[in-house]
Amino acid sequence: MAVTPRGTSPVPPDARPRLTVLSGPSGVGKSTVVAHMRKEHPEVWLSVSATTRTPRPGEKHGVQYFFVTDEEMDKLIANGELLEWAEFAGNRYGTPRAAVLERLEAGEPVLLEIDLQGARLVRESMPDARLVFLAPPSWEELVRRLTGRGTEPPEVIERRLAVAKIELAAESEFDETLVNTSVEDVARELLALMDVV
Numbered sequence: 491m492a493v494t495p496r497g498t499s500p501v502p503p504d505a506r507p508r509l510t511v512l513s514g515p516s517g518v519g520k521s522t523v524v525a526h527m528r529k530e531h532p533e534v535w536l537s538v539s540a541t542t543r544t545p546r547p548g549e550k551h552g553v554q555y556f557f558v559t560d561e562e563m564d565k566l567i568a569n570g571e572l573l574e575w576a577e578f579a580g581n582r583y584g585t586p587r588a589a590v591l592e593r594l595e596a597g598e599p600v601l602l603e604i605d606l607q608g609a610r611l612v613r614e615s616m617p618d619a620r621l622v623f624l625a626p627p628s629w630e631e632l633v634r635r636l637t638g639r640g641t642e643p644p645e646v647i648e649r650r651l652a653v654a655k656i657e658l659a660a661e662s663e664f665d666e667t668l669v670n671t672s673v674e675d676v677a678r679e680l681l682a683l684m685d686v687v
């Protein structure tokens with residue numbers, strides 16, 4: 491019987507699931523889709539990002555994000571601990587590298603929910619990653635969702651809309667587009683892309 495040497499993965503390279511990256515404009519509903527999907531399929535591992543943004547009501551350290559100070563973020567970046575990071579609407583967000591690589595090595599389906607700049611960086615560092623663009627049903631619907639959340643001051647919403655316009659134009663860079671008409675449908679389509687169902 492073949493013995494797997496210590497320190498190497500027992501999963502043959504071609505059986506390793508691809509890293510899936512879900513991106514799209516702020517407010518399009520990425521986190522709602524991901525939360526719905528994980529409720530049904532907790533085996534899909536979602537990377538928890540580090541961010542310098544302040545927690546919204548109900549958000550917990552280590553659950554939605556690791557909430558870090560500017561100095562802590564500087565260190566994570568300087569030490570090469572992030573797979574990618576980006577500045578978004580005045581805050582920095584980054585994906586802890588080690589956890590993602592460990593899960594992929596273990597053969598688990600791994601999902602990142604990150605912004606467009608981060609998706610581009612992942613494309614560069616992990617060319618076989620599957621990039622999925624979550625599109626709003628329409629621009630009007632995206633504005634309605636971004637305005638309706640009611641958690642952000644007007645100047646933050648303005649900045650996010652400006653970013654969203656740029657992000658929408660990037661759809662063609664992605665491998666797949668899913669239109670967020672229904673959370674259930676999109677979650678199912680995403681799972682199918684990840685070969686989970």
Ligand code: 5GP
Binds near residue numbers: 520539540574583
């Ligand atoms: P929010 O502040 O609404 O939670 O997130 C703002 C944006 O940052 C969203 O588009 C979200 O997908 C993105 N984001 C969250 N975590 C990361 C990350 O680790 N890296 C990058 N590049 N973007 C992230």
